[in-house]
Amino acid sequence: MIAITGGGTGGHLVIARAIKEELNRRGIKPIYIGSTAGQDKAWFEHDAGFEKTYFLESQGVVNKKGVRKLLVLFCILRSAFTCKTLFKKHQIDALFSVGGYSAAPASFGALLCGIPLYIHEQNAIQGKLNSLLRPFCKAFFSSYDPKAIHTSYPVSEAFFTIQRERTTLKTIIFLGGSQGASFINALAQKMAPLFHQEGIAIIHQTGQKEFEAMKAFYVHAGIPADVFDFSKEIPAKLALADFAISRSGASTLWELCAAGVPALFIPLPHAAANHQYFNAKALADQNVALILSQSSAFEPKALLEQIQQLDLLSTSQRLMQMIQKGGAKEIVDVMLQTQKKEKPC
Numbered sequence: 446m447i448a449i450t451g452g453g454t455g456g457h458l459v460i461a462r463a464i465k466e467e468l469n470r471r472g473i474k475p476i477y478i479g480s481t482a483g484q485d486k487a488w489f490e491h492d493a494g495f496e497k498t499y500f501l502e503s504q505g506v507v508n509k510k511g512v513r514k515l516l517v518l519f520c521i522l523r524s525a526f527t528c529k530t531l532f533k534k535h536q537i538d539a540l541f542s543v544g545g546y547s548a549a550p551a552s553f554g555a556l557l558c559g560i561p562l563y564i565h566e567q568n569a570i571q572g573k574l575n576s577l578l579r580p581f582c583k584a585f586f587s588s589y590d591p592k593a594i595h596t597s598y599p600v601s602e603a604f605f606t607i608q609r610e611r612t613t614l615k616t617i618i619f620l621g622g623s624q625g626a627s628f629i630n631a632l633a634q635k636m637a638p639l640f641h642q643e644g645i646a647i648i649h650q651t652g653q654k655e656f657e658a659m660k661a662f663y664v665h666a667g668i669p670a671d672v673f674d675f676s677k678e679i680p681a682k683l684a685l686a687d688f689a690i691s692r693s694g695a696s697t698l699w700e701l702c703a704a705g706v707p708a709l710f711i712p713l714p715h716a717a718a719n720h721q722y723f724n725a726k727a728l729a730d731q732n733v734a735l736i737l738s739q740s741s742a743f744e745p746k747a748l749l750e751q752i753q754q755l756d757l758l759s760t761s762q763r764l765m766q767m768i769q770k771g772g773a774k775e776i777v778d779v780m781l782q783t784q785k786k787e788k789p790c
């Protein structure tokens with residue numbers, strides 16, 4: 446039996462879902478261990494692809510100080526012992542972690558039990574928990590790190606199905622990551638009138654917090670736009686888009702590659718170790734993406750011209766070559782081949 450852990454935000458959870466789906470295709474129903482905080486419950490609480498789901502108390506340690514930090518660490522340790530019991534109950538042979546604070550209890554629990562731990566790092570710069578656990582894991586997967594087991598990013602097949610070459614800028618999509626991005630919403634308010642004048646249609650994922658305000662903005666400005674807070678139909682939205690203005694969360698970035706949608710990335714400046722910048726830089730270094738720093742001033746007309754000057758066709762062709770189907774299959778193959786049976790839990 447396999448357990449999957451980790452999450453907190455959509456970028457982590459989408460990998461957990463891809464691995465779960467690949468296991469389901471092979472007749473395996475894993476269990477899931479996530480957190481009561483973040484988006485874990487919303488994504489998986491009622492997911493029938495899991496044998497059972499558990500949500501334990503866990504929070505990030507990184508930004509905590511003093512007594513608060515000690516309390517969080519104690520909480521993780523207590524939950525790690527809960528996981529030990531769960532592993533025994535479900536006879537877990539292997540744990541797959543997508544990282545993030547919600548992965549901490551089960552990962553430490555696995556180490557306590559001697560259960561092989563497999564880690565997927567989504568980003569170009571590895572997270573704190575993943576760095577700590579990497580020396581003890583059975584395999585470490587990444588689409589960036591040459592020293593890791595290199596696999597194609599496990600993007601859902603749906604993004605390959607809608608793959609097409611882009612030739613003309615007819616529709617633009619604003620993407621703020623799983624929680625939306627205030628900066629991208631503000632930028633959209635400056636750019637939308639220009640796109641509208643050029644006859645470019647707009648799709649805009651705002652996040653929950655600013656959804657009403659952004660919807661009102663488009664209505665007042667008289668600009669027709671497909672505005673939504675969060676959608677389960679991102680592949681259908683990307684299918685229509687010829688260009689994206691987006692945060693560079695790893696999952697979104699690779700989905701854009703798979704779909705062949707060229708993008709201007711605006712990395713989240715506060716992401717740990719600036720990893721969103723390095724995610725986008727890996728593409729920009731190969732001339733297949735534009736980057737705009739959130740702290741640099743920009744002139745909307747100049748930005749529009751920069752986007753319009755991009756060679757959409759060759760960029761979208763090269764993006765599609767950067768990722769292959771079957772990333773989740775590659776990971777599950779390694780996991781099942783190396784899995785050990787003897788468990789001293």
Ligand SMILES: CC(=O)N[C@H]1[C@@H](OP(=O)(O)OP(=O)(O)OC[C@H]2O[C@@H](n3ccc(=O)[nH]c3=O)[C@H](O)[C@@H]2O)O[C@H](CO)[C@@H](O)[C@@H]1O
Pocket residue numbers: 454455456457459567568621622623624650674675676677678679692693694695696697698700713716720721724
């Ligand atoms: C604030 C934060 O911590 N961000 C991190 C988080 O990003 P975040 O959670 O924003 O994740 P990504 O942008 O990587 O992925 C978002 C996922 O949610 C999906 N989606 C998004 C919007 C929507 O309406 N519907 C929908 O289904 C996307 O298709 C994608 O699969 O995890 C990523 C992967 O570790 C990191 O690179 C990011 O830095």
